Amino acid sequence: MTESQRLDRLSSDSTVRTRGRLVQQKDTWRLRNLHCEYEVDFATGSHLTGSHLTGSHLTGSHLTGSRLTGSHLTGSPPTDDDNHALVELCGLREGNQIRVTSWKVITRPTIASTRLSRQRTTSLGRALNARATFNQRARHFFFTHDFLEVETPAWVRAPGTDVHLSPLAAPLHLEGPHRSSPGFLHTSPELSMKRLLCEGAERIYQLTHVWRDGEVTPRHNPEFSLLEWYRAWEPLDAIIADVEALVRQTLDEHSARPITSPIHRITMQELVDQACGFDILEHLDFESLRTVVHRLNLLPPHLTAVRQWDELFFALVVEHIDPLLETLGAVFVTDWPAPLAVLARRSETDPRTAQRFELYVDGVELANGFGELTDPVEQRRRFAEDQAARRARGLPALPMPDAFLEALEYGMPPSSGVALGVDRLLMLKLGTRSIRDVAPFSLWRNSAGELVDWP
Numbered sequence: 001m002t003e004s005q006r007l008d009r010l011s012s013d014s015t016v017r018t019r020g021r022l023v024q025q026k027d028t029w030r031l032r033n034l035h036c037e038y039e040v041d042f043a044t045g046s047h048l049t050g051s052h053l054t055g056s057h058l059t060g061s062h063l064t065g066s067r068l069t070g071s072h073l074t075g076s077p078p079t080d081d082d083n084h085a086l087v088e089l090c091g092l093r094e095g096n097q098i099r100v101t102s103w104k105v106i107t108r109p110t111i112a113s114t115r116l117s118r119q120r121t122t123s124l125g126r127a128l129n130a131r132a133t134f135n136q137r138a139r140h141f142f143f144t145h146d147f148l149e150v151e152t153p154a155w156v157r158a159p160g161t162d163v164h165l166s167p168l169a170a171p172l173h174l175e176g177p178h179r180s181s182p183g184f185l186h187t188s189p190e191l192s193m194k195r196l197l198c199e200g201a202e203r204i205y206q207l208t209h210v211w212r213d214g215e216v217t218p219r220h221n222p223e224f225s226l227l228e229w230y231r232a233w234e235p236l237d238a239i240i241a242d243v244e245a246l247v248r249q250t251l252d253e254h255s256a257r258p259i260t261s262p263i264h265r266i267t268m269q270e271l272v273d274q275a276c277g278f279d280i281l282e283h284l285d286f287e288s289l290r291t292v293v294h295r296l297n298l299l300p301p302h303l304t305a306v307r308q309w310d311e312l313f314f315a316l317v318v319e320h321i322d323p324l325l326e327t328l329g330a331v332f333v334t335d336w337p338a339p340l341a342v343l344a345r346r347s348e349t350d351p352r353t354a355q356r357f358e359l360y361v362d363g364v365e366l367a368n369g370f371g372e373l374t375d376p377v378e379q380r381r382r383f384a385e386d387q388a389a390r391r392a393r394g395l396p397a398l399p400m401p402d403a404f405l406e407a408l409e410y411g412m413p414p415s416s417g418v419a420l421g422v423d424r425l426l427m428l429k430l431g432t433r434s435i436r437d438v439a440p441f442s443l444w445r446n447s448a449g450e451l452v453d454w455p
Contacts, residue, residue, distance in 0.1 A: 156184055167212070169396075307392075333358050380400075
């Protein structure tokens with residue numbers, strides 16, 4: 001007897017021995033694993049196999065309607081009890097069909113399905129293959145562009161101060177004195193990677209998991225995959241070129257959502273003008289923005305009852321800008337207003353704007369990049385403003401990132417960087433609307449949208 005082969009490695013038109021899960025589909029049986037499946041034809045005279053029949057076969061025994069079981073022994077064609085059983089079989093592969101000569105049940109399921117199988121709309125094998133292929137190609141892309149892959153800790157003492165991010169607290173409880181140590185799971189490897197730039201690294205990337213508390217939606221999961229990279233001594237356009245090359249390589253002509261032409265650019269000023277009909281750069285203080293929003297009747301009253309410029313701006317994003325982005329295809333949105341600079345430096349040509357861009361594809365945000373701020377005094381001032389804003393909004397206090405600021409004081413070269421959401425990119429590639437289809441252990445809500453179930 002030939003050695004057992006993986007189902008997706010079978011030789012064509014040959015005698016095979018393989019294993020997999022047997023699944024009934026209407027009047028046919030199929031053998032599958034995560035990577036492929038075959039139709040299986042059980043001839044009436046299938047041979048009996050089993051530990052006590054080693055070396056013997058009851059050829060042509062015609063045991064239709066009967067079953068011999070014991071030591072996982074099966075000789076007749078399968079019945080409903082064998083649906084979803086794990087089996088081993090021998091036979092002849094002819095194209096996409098296996099004509100079975102002998103087979104045996106390894107184990108039968110005691111439940112109809114699993115949480116993983118119930119929550120998916122996309123083949124798990126297809127999703128795993130797409131992720132593995134992306135990871136391999138991304139690493140090859142960076143290798144050929146002379147980048148160094150790095151790893152930084154997922155646990156950090158200071159995750160940053162961004163008002164719009166909620167880190168997951170993860171205190172350590174260690175042995176010995178001073179056992180308790182507050183900390184967080186990182187929302188991004190950004191601060192740690194920039195510290196490496198300060199130590200002399202020039203082109204670095206990291207493929208990692210990050211955590212952000214808050215939303216569970218078809219596009220959001222508290223834990224997700226992030227690809228982040230930096231170029232020291234290089235402008236933001238170099239990072240934008242990286243993003244375009246990598247995204248177009250992934251969303252090729254075989255993808256559900258291919259990108260086959262150059263990705264165009266639009267400034268945030270132009271985008272807001274198209275979506276809302278005013279010049280956002282002329283309204284960079286709260287009262288001015290609220291006045292123009294009221295005058296143009298852009299938001300219902302309950303959405304204007306906010307006290308901060310950024311809150312009002314993001315209400316406009318949800319109501320007007322996001323719907324427009326859904327119609328623009330693949331687009332880089334550049335030159336963000338200075339109040340949204342975060343860790344980006346201001347533009348040298350127009351200080352009302354920051355060297356920040358985001359990539360959207362059909363309204364899905366994929367990447368967020370900066371021409372990096374390297375001034376430690378300005379960065380500390382922004383962190384302090386964030387901390388004050390968090391207090392004013394009743395958000396949990398976050399520590400000042402002193403180690404990062406110390407690195408900036410030592411000196412960070414002019415740099416550009418970006419973070420790209422891997423899960424959302426794979427969603428576009430496979431044509432799925434839910435992150436759980438590409439990240440199988442994601443949280444998900446029940447059909448009523450009321451509960452969050454763990455996979």
